[in-house]
Amino acid sequence: xxxxxxxxxxxxxxxxxxxxxxxxxxxxxxxxxxxxxxxxxxxxxxxxxxxxxxxxxxxxxxxxxxxxxxxxxxxxxxxxxxxxxxxxxxxxxxxxxxxxxxxxxxxxxxxxxxxxxxxxxxxxxxxxxxxxxxxxxxxxxxxx
Amino acid sequence: xxxxxxxxxxxxxxxxxxxxxxxxxxxxxxxxxxxxxxxxxxxxxxxxxxxxxxxxxxxxxxxxxxxxxxxxxxxxxxxxxxxxxxxxxxxxxxxxxxxxxxxxxxxxxxxxxxxxxxxxxxxxxxxxxxxxxxxxxxxxxxxxxxxxxxxxxxxxxxxx
Numbered sequence: 001x002x003x004x005x006x007x008x009x010x011x012x013x014x015x016x017x018x019x020x021x022x023x024x025x026x027x028x029x030x031x032x033x034x035x036x037x038x039x040x041x042x043x044x045x046x047x048x049x050x051x052x053x054x055x056x057x058x059x060x061x062x063x064x065x066x067x068x069x070x071x072x073x074x075x076x077x078x079x080x081x082x083x084x085x086x087x088x089x090x091x092x093x094x095x096x097x098x099x100x101x102x103x104x105x106x107x108x109x110x111x112x113x114x115x116x117x118x119x120x121x122x123x124x125x126x127x128x129x130x131x132x133x134x135x136x137x138x139x140x141x142x143x144x
Numbered sequence: 145x146x147x148x149x150x151x152x153x154x155x156x157x158x159x160x161x162x163x164x165x166x167x168x169x170x171x172x173x174x175x176x177x178x179x180x181x182x183x184x185x186x187x188x189x190x191x192x193x194x195x196x197x198x199x200x201x202x203x204x205x206x207x208x209x210x211x212x213x214x215x216x217x218x219x220x221x222x223x224x225x226x227x228x229x230x231x232x233x234x235x236x237x238x239x240x241x242x243x244x245x246x247x248x249x250x251x252x253x254x255x256x257x258x259x260x261x262x263x264x265x266x267x268x269x270x271x272x273x274x275x276x277x278x279x280x281x282x283x284x285x286x287x288x289x290x291x292x293x294x295x296x297x298x299x300x301x302x303x304x
């Protein structure tokens with residue numbers, strides 16, 4: 001394995017998945033066990049109202065902050081931050097739209113909300129992972 | 145005499161309405177593929193991109209890759225929804241893909257020129273800059289044209 005691959009970005013991605021996705025999901029299962037209910041929600045049911053989109057916006061903000069403090073040129077920081085912010089906002093807008101449709105009793109397709117928030121969250125997550133890898137590489141180059 | 149059979153009107157296919165989740169998945173897979181390439185070829189892949197950038201072949205290559213991917217996503221979504229891909233929408237998608245990538249690459253050329261004299265390890269630093277810029281350019285080329293198209297369809301109800 002190449003020397004520059006530290007576990008930092010891997011830990012970071014793992015923590016995000018563990019605390020943001022698997023922890024709430026396992027909490028629902030433990031709640032069901034404690035209350036002895038026959039209730040085993042899948043992530044697609046737990047996050048079907050677009051909650052992953054809200055989580056993605058928070059992730060995009062934290063990675064944007066890392067990018068801001070990096071040694072990349074200001075133009076690069078701006079391009080990366082705008083891309084992260086746009087994809088994060090689009091992901092969060094799925095949650096907002098689902099809430100608005102639900103609150104106003106408009107036509108609501110929860111399956112569509114889940115698919116949209118899942119795909120946009122996957123985009124934010126993959127951009128965040130690659131950004132952290134690039135930041136890791138840059139740190140090594142700067143310290144050489 | 146029997147009544148004539150009612151004429152069956154030719155079934156009109158509705159125009160394709162883009163949802164942002166369609167290109168988002170394709171861009172996410174492209175992004176993960178980029179990450180895998182960087183992890184498996186940590187030296188040769190960035191060097192290849194930097195060589196392509198200095199010889200001027202990187203931008204046309206990125207335009208072709210992003211254009212093909214965008215066209216593939218657009219046609220696949222049209223096929224899945226049994227909708228008709230609009231000519232104006234396809235043209236806007238193609239033009240915006242090229243404009244996004246050319247704009248970002250022009251920006252990058254200004255950055256590299258200005259930064260090259262300010263850092264202690266210019267070759268390695270410039271390679272990292274080009275790698276990062278190529279990545280953000282590619283993902284922007286895959287996502288931003290659809291973002292504009294989506295807003296244009298939503299705001300004006302244009303037949304795109």
